[in-house]
Amino acid sequence: MPDFLMSGIFTAFTMVRLxxxxxxxxxxxxxxxxxGAIGAAMLLHGFRPAYDDDLIIGGVTGIFGSWAGMxxxxxxxxxx
Numbered sequence: 001m002p003d004f005l006m007s008g009i010f011t012a013f014t015m016v017r018l019x020x021x022x023x024x025x026x027x028x029x030x031x032x033x034x035x036g037a038i039g040a041a042m043l044l045h046g047f048r049p050a051y052d053d054d055l056i057i058g059g060v061t062g063i064f065g066s067w068a069g070m071x072x073x074x075x076x077x078x079x080x
Contacts, residue, residue: 008037011062012069019070029070036069037062 012033013023020029040061044051051057 005038005041007058008041008062008065009034011059012037012066015063015066016070019067029073032069032073033066034069036067036072037065040065040068 012030016023016026016030016033020026023030041058044057044061051061
């Protein structure tokens with residue numbers, strides 16, 4: 001499980017860099033990307049614990065979780 005979470009965190013760094021730009025100018029997106037990736041990893045572990053060791057599913061979970069965290073953050077900012 002720790003390897004799976006670390007993969008999600010490092011994937012969040014990459015997703016923020018690709019989608020939003022430099023990390024130092026967008027720390028809020030980095031934080032929401034990391035939280036989204038961790039949340040997706042915990043959700044996947046709750047439903048399918050055996051998928052923790054799968055390389056492909058772990059990478060897709062990190063990418064989707066990071067994107068979902070940033071999209072949710074944008075949606076919340078759009079409401080206010």
